[in-house]
Amino acid sequence: MEERKRIYLCLAHMSEAGLEQKYIQEAFDTNWVVPLGPNVSGFEADLESFVGQGKHVVALSSGTAALHLALLLCGVEKGDEVIVQSFTFCASSNPVAYLGANPVFVDSEAKSWNLSPDMLECAIKSRISETGKCPKAIIPVALYGMPYDVDAILKIAAKYNIPVVEDAAEGFGSRWNGRVLGTFGDYGVLSFNGNKMITTSGGGALICPSEEAKRKAMWLATQAREAYPYYHHLAIGYNYRMSNICAGIGRGQMHIVNEHIMHHKHVHELYENGMKNVKGVEIHSNPTALSDSNYWLCTLLLDENVEVKGQGGMYRDAASESIGGIISEVHKSKNPHTDCEPNPNVEALRVWLDKKGIESRPLWKPMHKQPVYESSVAYCNGVSEALFKKGLCLPSGPMVSDRDVEYIIQCICEAIV
């Protein structure tokens, strides 16, 4: 019998021509093995031409670093409040905590799954009346690549004069009304981690509104050095610049980024068509004519009344494997339950697919339900919690073939009783 390769959510994929290695070799040959150099500048130029709009881009060591710098550039300080979409990965809100500022979590709208404009305005009004101060920034997130309602969010931000930092880490190449995400707000954040739309192994970028903002970001990212022959510092800086080696990978990846995006969209279409007649299963798709998701991860919602084989036995044992990383002995879960977890049928489907050699993963658990953010203020409407309980991310990356999707759909159908 033919051995089937395990199918992952989104694996890195290099250009057929090996361009990444060519750029890396150049860095070695010219001895630019440092966090600046021709690949860094070249990658930034490629990104600037990709995002357009006359924006300026700084390549950094991670998307998290880009968010951290964006908040600093927005003037966020200790004790300030920053509005963050609650339905996200922790990297959206952790930089707020790094600054000693307080995230204020705001729930999602049902159609895009992202920051609800109505809830956003409620939250701003409520913060002003409770603290007498306006939040210092707003962070909407293109979760799984899906655009947020850019127009509505920008309108509210302008009304209260609050800067917007777009977390487009998962939404590289997604568009709203034809324009690339990350170019609407005051700042935009991209990630090139190993599992994102393109990779530099690890890395990120900050989209800046001006040459001046770019220079300031670069200064902060290189330990805030002043122009003297010796080290002289007026401010606390960070070591956040991208290395010339990583940027070489990025330059190679920029040759295939459009192919990657097209492939993710194609995979989404296969799921959507292949599951349209499966009762109780819904594939998340662009909710408006202005939304153009890169479909970084395709996701499904499973109605809670759908019965999945084996669902009775779910959550009996504590997780012994980690999802997406290494679990240390110390951090092994003790209790198989938390107070907010995917429905048993969703967990049963995940386990079923796992046994068939298919990686899937629950949707991101909302930040307002994370114990680490227990004491943070949150404005909730139940949307993100309900989605978290019903949703699963499916293999979507450049290594996922048409036959793989067919097999995945077949396995999902078999799992349903």
Ligand SMILES: *Cc1c(COP(=O)(O)O)cnc(C)c1O
């Ligand atoms: C991946 C990710 C980030 C951070 O990017 P890194 O490069 O991994 O630091 C930020 N926000 C979201 C929503 C992400 O998925």
